[in-house]
Amino acid sequence: MNSTYNDNSKPQLNVFNKNQELIKNSIDLYIQNLLGNKERYGSIRILDVGSAQGRNSNSVLSLLIPKILSEVSDQNQFIEVFHNDLEVNNWTLLFMELKNNSNYKHLSDSIYTYGVGKSFYEQVVPSQSIHYSFMMNCAHWAKSTSNFNPPHDSMLVMDKNDIMLQEDRRSDLYSNLYHRSQELVTGGVLVANFLSFENENFGDFSRLMKLVFMDLVRDGVDTELTIEDIHNLYLPVYLFEQDDLLSTISRIPSFQLKSIQHNQTECTLQPLIKSHGVEFFAKCFSNFLISVAEATLKAAIKGDQQRKDKIFQEYLNRFTNHIKNNPTLYKSTISSYFVILEKI
Numbered sequence: 001m002n003s004t005y006n007d008n009s010k011p012q013l014n015v016f017n018k019n020q021e022l023i024k025n026s027i028d029l030y031i032q033n034l035l036g037n038k039e040r041y042g043s044i045r046i047l048d049v050g051s052a053q054g055r056n057s058n059s060v061l062s063l064l065i066p067k068i069l070s071e072v073s074d075q076n077q078f079i080e081v082f083h084n085d086l087e088v089n090n091w092t093l094l095f096m097e098l099k100n101n102s103n104y105k106h107l108s109d110s111i112y113t114y115g116v117g118k119s120f121y122e123q124v125v126p127s128q129s130i131h132y133s134f135m136m137n138c139a140h141w142a143k144s145t146s147n148f149n150p151p152h153d154s155m156l157v158m159d160k161n162d163i164m165l166q167e168d169r170r171s172d173l174y175s176n177l178y179h180r181s182q183e184l185v186t187g188g189v190l191v192a193n194f195l196s197f198e199n200e201n202f203g204d205f206s207r208l209m210k211l212v213f214m215d216l217v218r219d220g221v222d223t224e225l226t227i228e229d230i231h232n233l234y235l236p237v238y239l240f241e242q243d244d245l246l247s248t249i250s251r252i253p254s255f256q257l258k259s260i261q262h263n264q265t266e267c268t269l270q271p272l273i274k275s276h277g278v279e280f281f282a283k284c285f286s287n288f289l290i291s292v293a294e295a296t297l298k299a300a301i302k303g304d305q306q307r308k309d310k311i312f313q314e315y316l317n318r319f320t321n322h323i324k325n326n327p328t329l330y331k332s333t334i335s336s337y338f339v340i341l342e343k344i
Helices: 010-018 020-035 055-071 091-097 163-183 202-218 227-231 242-249 272-276 278-300 305-325
Strands: 043-049 078-085 111-117 130-135 184-195 255-266 333-343
Touching: 010 020, 010 055, 010 255, 010 333, 020 055, 020 130, 020 184, 020 255, 020 333, 043 055, 055 078, 055 130, 091 111, 130 163, 163 184, 163 242, 163 333, 202 227, 202 278, 202 305, 242 255, 242 333, 272 278, 278 305
Parallel strands: 043 078, 043 130, 078 111, 130 184
Antiparallel strands: 184 333, 255 333
């Protein structure tokens, strides 16, 4: 995870902010279950799956925790928040983010925070320990990648009719949701966001990512990378159909579907052209690229870290210039399914 994710992931944050009503619905469901439970918990435990560096997670926790504090009058109650991401996540930046005055940590002295370095395709906390879980921007990252056959001109595999990839997608989705169900207590709630196939505009974005790499090879900037290497390059990202979600949820008896809603969220970057100019827009768009694909792109560049950094910087310069010269091609919306599940 790059060290500037918090600053570069504003489009992802905008998805949270534009769908606050759905998140509030999931919170209301949890609070209703909590107050209806005669056996009050000494601790209310919250799991943030795919936390990255924490800033986007704060938008959910700043809705949830005040609601808990206002509804639960037990003075002995305390709140534990478990931030989960891969072991390679920049945990230092996450905990530094928690020091900001606007962060949820400052809402009460009875909030305790932990970091859990583990893949979300595993169980990340003990069984029946979590009361509210949220997964806002990670479920699209694939575990099974053997059947990814990317188009020569695109970084994304967007063929919903690819049977082998569909099987992998549903298998990975089941693994993810099954572990979340095991972690929740009865009456616990999971709210999750899944990118959908309706993101056709991702195609232009992913084609440009390969086009710039091909330019580097053709211009002799990277003499070790081949055109064939670029053809085989892809982002290990799943896009989901509604039936993927419904059929997978139906296989987990302990989960009850409370809500599924498809939403399209306008990207926050396009208005920057009018407010700040094309050059600023292009830079922000490139920063968004860094937040989602830096690790994949750098992994494709051969050599030591100094060589990778040098070529990647040239890649970013060219990517930015292309956006600056063609800003109207990249009007982006993010389409996704918001799902609320209850453990029964």
